Amino acid sequence: MSQTVISMRQITKNFGRVHALSGVDLLVRAGEIYGFIGPNGAGKSTTIRILLGILKSDGGSARVFGKDAWHDAVDIHQRVSYVPGDVNLWPNLTGGEVIDLFVRLKKSGDKKYRQELIERFDFDPTRKCGTYSKGNRQKVALIAAFSTDADLYILDEPTSGLDPLMEMVFRDCVRKVADEGKTVFLSSHILSEVEQLCTKLSIIRQGKIVDTGSLRELQHLTRNQVHVEALGDLSGLSTVPGVHDLVVKPGEAEFHLDNTHTPQVMSYLARQGATRLVSAPPTLEELFMSHYELQGDSEPQADGELQEASEPKGDSE
Amino acid sequence: MSTFVGSLSAQWTALLRLIMRRDRWVLSAWLVGVIFFCVFFVPMMPEMMGTDSETLVLGEMMKNPAMVAMCGILYGEEPTIGIIYTQLMMVWSAVVVAVMNILLVVRYTRTDEDEGRLEVIRSLPTGRQAHLVAVASLMVYINGVVALASGFIMALFNVESIDVAGCVVYAAALGACGLVFAGLTMVVVQLVHSARGAIGLSLGLLGGFYLLRAYGDVSSETASLLSPLGLIMRTYPFYDNKWGPVVVLVAVGVVLMLVSFVLGARRDLGQGLMPVLRRARAHGSRFLAGEWGLTWRLTRGTIIGWAITIFIFSAAYASVMGDMESFIDSSPLYQQLMGIGDDDQEVAKSVVVMLVSIMSIIGCIPVLTTAFKLSSEESKGRLDYVVGKTVSRWSLFAGYGVLVVLVAALMQALTAIGFYSVALTVMDEPFTFEFLAKVCLNLLPALIFFGGLGLMIVGWAKKFTWIGWAYLGGAFLLTFLGGMLNLPEWVAKITPFGLLPHWPTESFSVPIWLGLVVMGLALMVVGAVGYRNRDITA
Numbered sequence A: 001m002s003q004t005v006i007s008m009r010q011i012t013k014n015f016g017r018v019h020a021l022s023g024v025d026l027l028v029r030a031g032e033i034y035g036f037i038g039p040n041g042a043g044k045s046t047t048i049r050i051l052l053g054i055l056k057s058d059g060g061s062a063r064v065f066g067k068d069a070w071h072d073a074v075d076i077h078q079r080v081s082y083v084p085g086d087v088n089l090w091p092n093l094t095g096g097e098v099i100d101l102f103v104r105l106k107k108s109g110d111k112k113y114r115q116e117l118i119e120r121f122d123f124d125p126t127r128k129c130g131t132y133s134k135g136n137r138q139k140v141a142l143i144a145a146f147s148t149d150a151d152l153y154i155l156d157e158p159t160s161g162l163d164p165l166m167e168m169v170f171r172d173c174v175r176k177v178a179d180e181g182k183t184v185f186l187s188s189h190i191l192s193e194v195e196q197l198c199t200k201l202s203i204i205r206q207g208k209i210v211d212t213g214s215l216r217e218l219q220h221l222t223r224n225q226v227h228v229e230a231l232g233d234l235s236g237l238s239t240v241p242g243v244h245d246l247v248v249k250p251g252e253a254e255f256h257l258d259n260t261h262t263p264q265v266m267s268y269l270a271r272q273g274a275t276r277l278v279s280a281p282p283t284l285e286e287l288f289m290s291h292y293e294l295q296g297d298s299e300p301q302a303d304g305e306l307q308e309a310s311e312p313k314g315d316s317e
Numbered sequence B: 001m002s003t004f005v006g007s008l009s010a011q012w013t014a015l016l017r018l019i020m021r022r023d024r025w026v027l028s029a030w031l032v033g034v035i036f037f038c039v040f041f042v043p044m045m046p047e048m049m050g051t052d053s054e055t056l057v058l059g060e061m062m063k064n065p066a067m068v069a070m071c072g073i074l075y076g077e078e079p080t081i082g083i084i085y086t087q088l089m090m091v092w093s094a095v096v097v098a099v100m101n102i103l104l105v106v107r108y109t110r111t112d113e114d115e116g117r118l119e120v121i122r123s124l125p126t127g128r129q130a131h132l133v134a135v136a137s138l139m140v141y142i143n144g145v146v147a148l149a150s151g152f153i154m155a156l157f158n159v160e161s162i163d164v165a166g167c168v169v170y171a172a173a174l175g176a177c178g179l180v181f182a183g184l185t186m187v188v189v190q191l192v193h194s195a196r197g198a199i200g201l202s203l204g205l206l207g208g209f210y211l212l213r214a215y216g217d218v219s220s221e222t223a224s225l226l227s228p229l230g231l232i233m234r235t236y237p238f239y240d241n242k243w244g245p246v247v248v249l250v251a252v253g254v255v256l257m258l259v260s261f262v263l264g265a266r267r268d269l270g271q272g273l274m275p276v277l278r279r280a281r282a283h284g285s286r287f288l289a290g291e292w293g294l295t296w297r298l299t300r301g302t303i304i305g306w307a308i309t310i311f312i313f314s315a316a317y318a319s320v321m322g323d324m325e326s327f328i329d330s331s332p333l334y335q336q337l338m339g340i341g342d343d344d345q346e347v348a349k350s351v352v353v354m355l356v357s358i359m360s361i362i363g364c365i366p367v368l369t370t371a372f373k374l375s376s377e378e379s380k381g382r383l384d385y386v387v388g389k390t391v392s393r394w395s396l397f398a399g400y401g402v403l404v405v406l407v408a409a410l411m412q413a414l415t416a417i418g419f420y421s422v423a424l425t426v427m428d429e430p431f432t433f434e435f436l437a438k439v440c441l442n443l444l445p446a447l448i449f450f451g452g453l454g455l456m457i458v459g460w461a462k463k464f465t466w467i468g469w470a471y472l473g474g475a476f477l478l479t480f481l482g483g484m485l486n487l488p489e490w491v492a493k494i495t496p497f498g499l500l501p502h503w504p505t506e507s508f509s510v511p512i513w514l515g516l517v518v519m520g521l522a523l524m525v526v527g528a529v530g531y532r533n534r535d536i537t538a
Helices: A044-052 A074-075 A094-106 A111-120 A135-149 A164-179 A191-196 A215-220 A234-240 A259-271 A284-294 B001-009 B014-020 B024-037 B043-047 B053-063 B065-070 B081-114 B115-122 B130-157 B164-191 B194-217 B221-226 B226-237 B244-265 B288-319 B321-330 B332-338 B344-379 B384-387 B393-426 B433-460 B463-485 B510-533
Strands: A004-015 A017-027 A033-038 A059-064 A080-083 A152-156 A184-187 A199-204 A210-212 A223-230 A243-251 A254-260 A274-280
Touching: A004 A044, A004 A184, A004 B221, A017 A044, A017 A199, A017 A210, A033 A044, A033 A191, A044 A059, A044 A074, A044 A152, A059 A223, A074 B001, A080 A135, A080 A191, A080 B115, A080 B244, A094 A111, A094 A135, A094 B014, A094 B226, A111 A135, A111 A164, A111 B393, A111 B463, A135 A152, A152 A243, A164 A184, A164 A191, A164 A284, A164 B024, A184 A191, A184 A259, A191 A284, A199 A215, A199 A284, A210 A215, A215 A284, A223 A243, A223 A259, A234 A243, A234 A259, A234 B115, A254 A259, A254 B344, A259 A274, B014 B024, B014 B130, B024 B081, B024 B130, B043 B053, B043 B081, B065 B194, B065 B288, B081 B130, B081 B164, B081 B194, B081 B226, B115 B130, B130 B244, B164 B194, B164 B244, B194 B221, B194 B288, B221 B226, B226 B244, B288 B344, B288 B393, B321 B344, B321 B393, B344 B384, B344 B393, B344 B433, B344 B463, B384 B393, B393 B433, B433 B510
Parallel strands: A033 A184, A033 A199, A080 A152, A152 A184
Antiparallel strands: A004 A017, A004 A059, A199 A210, A223 A254, A223 A274, A243 A254
């Protein structure tokens, strides 16, 4: 079993009367690309700031590389690279100056690789930061993060301002560090990105982790989208357990299937003379949505709208 | 545990270098400007004073309670050039030094925090308190430079009675006072929730300390000792040269900085220690409709804050009018100097005109701030949302024009009301409200002119807003000190405050009054033309 890089146990954090986090558990092992997803205001950035020792938790323990996230922040940060979602820089320094500053504060870095990254991200380091667009400011943080030597990369929605081409460069960078055995903790709204990159993921909602596992494990727990064509009548499907959202048309049907009831459904379909069967696992997006439609704790959210917890100002997700 | 404490300030020198690197021009400009303000009047003193007997006469004038409230005490058995210089300039120099300290501390602490820049710094292997340690050492350095340079330069002028020992203690007191306000601001930064709040509260405290000193210098020595601005004068430069107050101020400054480290460790990034008082509105009120409503919503906090400030300052200045009356009664020399003989009311009126002039210049600050809000919104990129909607730039600009004129009128009205309400209770023969209203109304065109100038700058080149502030600073100095210098007449007239005859000591001039109003409004129109044709840029 590989080494534990991040371990959070029962972390709570309150801002005044607002419960931003109520008992977050995370376990990230070396070499994983760990996805961290959740709606706006769920507590993603708060969790990351606690990991970085920027915020102090109100309860629980947060350890990175086996060290306390708050007390040993400086030590931990020697081995961590962080890219915030909203990068703000000093308007009158150039991008190149800021990259060098960040690298120097880390006291480790690869000049040659920095140059290579600047070229690959198609970035002009000679302009003042005040003139950069959001995407370009993000490139500053990404180049600085990837050109320093780190064992853990914490990325908080790092691609929200990048164009698709630059997103590809970013994914290459992530895969490269993962190949080197480094750990990546990626918070993102772009689910396709998480789907493609991450080996494991956690979903956070209203300050709690509601699901954790590999994508396949998560998919198993939920329903597959099934399309079936048959010779016989399919209207009887409505009585079969595990069938949801059934739409029956002459000779065909579409429904969601609870994976636990696959055998019953299959035997029914066989009796009806199924000729064609297409079953697709839920995309991460469907998975994500299902958490808000099915697990609407105390307040049911029929329309599936994402809950916007009120977090204090300055804590942008 | 010791490694934990050590790691709190890890790499603070790197952060200090970052500040020095990124703001080398800003810091240099502040230093040059502040040091200039602290020393520029020294070489003019001998010319102003002329002979020894003139020094005595000026000394008698400086003893009047209005002067004491405005500037500070006159100490020593008999006035010398050095003592009169200290009374005239020390408190105001300390105010300028304090403002620099407040703005710089907020700039390097809370502004970086609000903008999210501190978060990146914290994610790097830097200590949690490293930026505070860096800012504290920067402020020690800056105030040290102010003290050393201004003391050295003052001594270089080699003016009679302004000796080296006095210069050293005078300049050291200024630097020490700056350190107190740096420490105070560092504490305030931990309490409030934003950079704007930190600047507002710190400047408010500075204003409070100024008033405490004004009250103390006129009627209570203890009150003055509690204010850093009062304490600095208790070094009695060029007379006793006492170092005690300097030591106390430095100690207070250092303690405040240490307190800010402790408080800073007790709060989360982006939060303040004071509870949040806010009414969370889910919907915009009826007033928040259209660009004019937005303008009002964005500026009202500042305007209300300044309205209260202007009222309190006017009332405070008016409170010396009672002392003024008895002073005039007891000083035949002063009556003679003012050339009015036995009409007390005339003397009092001339004092009121001087005080209202100063208040009107202070009233220009909210006027300019309101005008420049349009450009600061633009620089922050928030104007894009407004002009991106179906809002004509003409209407947006016109809204600011109307608001600027209203702010000017409001500030003058509050000056009149503030003076009247207190003068009524302290004077034997109080002024009528009509008289005070006329004195304030007489100077209103100057405020409108500054509003027009501000908007014209915004309309054509928002980079040059500093010109507006520099011109206002010049107007303050000319009004405050110009009368004492033998300047050519045209020099005084280059500001609207010098151009307007000061009724009732001078006769009211309809053409100049109307001319300035028209000029102010014309400048706004010129600004609007420029604003409609230029780029909106961040």
